[in-house]
Amino acid sequence: MVAKTMGCGMSMSKFTQMLWGAALGCAVACGSAFAITANPNVSMGKPLYVAGAVANDLDPLVYTDGKLDSNQITIVNDFALNVGQGPSKLFITWDTRGDEAWASQDYVYAQGCLHNLAIGSTLQNFKIMTSANSTNGVDGDWQIAAEIGESGAASRGIAIDFEGMSWFRILASTPAIYLEEVSAYDISNGGDDTWFFMGTSITQMGMKQYAVDSNFAQLIHARFPSYYPAMIRGGVACVTSQGVADALKYYAEYAGNVKYWAIEMGTNDAWVGNDYTVEQFTRNMQMIIDTAKAHGITPIIARMIATNPVYSGWQVPQEFLDAIDKLVRDNNLIPGPDFYNYFLAHPELISEDGVHPANPAGGAAMHRLWAEAVAPLYMNKKPEPVIGSNAGTIALKKMHDVKMVLPKVTVDGRSISISRVNEPVNISIVDLTGHIVWKGRIGNPADGSLESSNLLSEVPAGNYIVKIRGATTSYKTRISIR
Template sequence: MRPALSTGRGGQVLRPRPPAAPRRARSLAALALGLALAAAVGAWAGRLPPYAPPPPPDRFGGPLAPAPLVSRGRRVASRPPGGEVLVDGRYRTSAVWCGGHPTPAAPAWVAIEVGGGHDRLLLSFTSSGNHDWRDQVNGAPADYRIETSADSRDGADGHWRTAVSVTGNPVRARAHALDFHHQRWVRLVVTRLPEPMNPWGLFLDEIDVHDLSRGGTDGWVFLGDSITSTVFDRAPAHQPSFAEAVAARHPGYFPAMVSAGQGSLHHRDAPRLVDEVLALLPEARVVVLGFGSNDGDPAAFRADLVEAIRRVRAAGRIAIVPRIPFRPGSPVDYPARLNAVVDEVTATLGLLPGPDLYAWFRDHPEQLADGLHPDDRGAVEMSRLWAEAVAPLYPPAGAVAAR
């Protein structure tokens, strides 16, 4: 029997509506559709790792996003040959790549097959035959470019596009971010050396390539005096370095680091050096200000320290200041006077406190080779102290890094 038809206003016939699905049934149907779509997207995405959006910054600017090292042990091609030593993880050794005297017509180049799946990279090189950051005579390049290729088979053939071009490089170690979408090879091409230069020409000891595809911000520059130059050169006797120490504490992380040490650095030179670091290393998220061992005037030191911090923060970076190392045998304990300034400025400006290098070397003076510079054991301990002090910039132990 048919249901009776009802009439609305004006005698309009209203036909009965089909019964509505229960709300719970509609919700379950929507959920099932969503799961099916998610499964389809997952199948389409293949082996892409899951992505978790980074948490909001904490009061110190962390947590840092990981920038995994992806170049160690990769396939390498070079001209002149021998470029495989550049991905062996050994810095400041006699095992270096000798590139001769390159020119624009006859460049020296080294290519690394990073492989696919990376949208953005950070490439850094070191010429560790030079001690200070601004030393170049022992093999650093002046003019160079970084190229990428999607179709090269051996690092030499194929099509190459220029991602970065540099003229007049003034330092021994540098890092550059570059687009790597749908690419497989990255190549450093050196076309000119600075003057003066050693008779044998270009010497590089390592190239590190880090993956920035997931927004990596784990980039560090250690700005300081000769202590910085000595400790953070990552020589075999100074391993585990800061990067290795952080990697051991925080799985999934391996900081990209550059040592910007300059011998005899005084506080009055620090703001200018900060400007150079910010300009030459734009991907360095954390800037360590490790000077003071050559200084003695607390008021002047404070003024330049605060200005250096201001410039770092104005550039959107994180500034960290360690306590100045103890110096045994000095008639006046200048580090103690200046560390009172470090403590006050760190607290006033809300900085993450750096390691207490004063207390460590006061208690371990035998780890100072000459009463000022750490020996090999002291360098390793400094890197360990740094890794411990900056742990708040990384996820807690056991947490999974966002990829």
């Protein structure tokens, strides 16, 4: 049998062995730097309660079965799970479905695609509460574990204290109309098996949209039964490395509390007709790597998927693949999956547009390739941490142990008042089509005021959304003007 060769002259089998050997060698040699601590899934098989009753839209267990399926969505603004007593800390994740992208253009600019997530596509302005004595997710005594303001991500995870509790409940100001999956993981022992899959439409489709028989977490669990990775799906169609680099504030805010960023990036940079250069791509990817490391996150970068030139009319330039390989070497990263050579050898797994993975087989291959690439990490036990160090759990703690005081918006007829703002902010009121009908600002240097009342005499009666944004403030709520 003759090994297939890559553009640089190295055989594909030899390259694959090199990547696998590097990943295994690094996992063994680096020890504490790359070992994973398990965070068992404690929500699997538990029924979802909505407003005090077991969800009856479908089988209530489909919302906690660890699999995404667009046919299992439900409308909720008050939902709960009884995971039982035992864990002292939980990492709670959820997926909603709407535009399919992880975030709208308000947060991540994607050249060529307008991601206008419908109202209710994401959980907004919500509290996570816990109880030790509830019987239905509503009654009993509850305490607030976390308060979250505006949240632009369709998939997210939050760490909470859970000592002595058995229920958690999420209560949002407005319904999430496309809730698809809820999961909870026991991180009492510093579990850091938490993954954010950053990427383009290739990740959006392959890792979220396509219903596959076995996803990344299930594949890892089947091979290593003590582990069940928490998955946060972050694909955004049409996004380039520049779009991600420009939106790193939001990536860090909404996905900065996981241990791993599994990154698929570059296809839109390299797309025929685009004028992005390899140098720009490299600079942007280095920014992404640096941001991940600054948040205690381990970035793992895949080699971008090959196209099928029969349909696409173009192929990924070797220079972009070389740039990824160099970034991995220079930053001493764990090598990610080699999507390029695998899909090059299996064009039947590429869709008829010549660029995206086929549904569902191409998506299933992506899940499997990610699982195979990182499997060596699960073969090592994490050493005891250095005394006095919390490096193994700091990424989970630092984003969500902070309790936030949310802005207060009050409407009386045509008068709107905004208070509880601790910094200068810009305010915009938009109608339900996204058109801005009013703009203002609190905390102008002239008066220093951090409260404001305004008469909206020229705004027609109706339902609107108020957006409040500042350096550290990001809040959104719905109002009615009469």
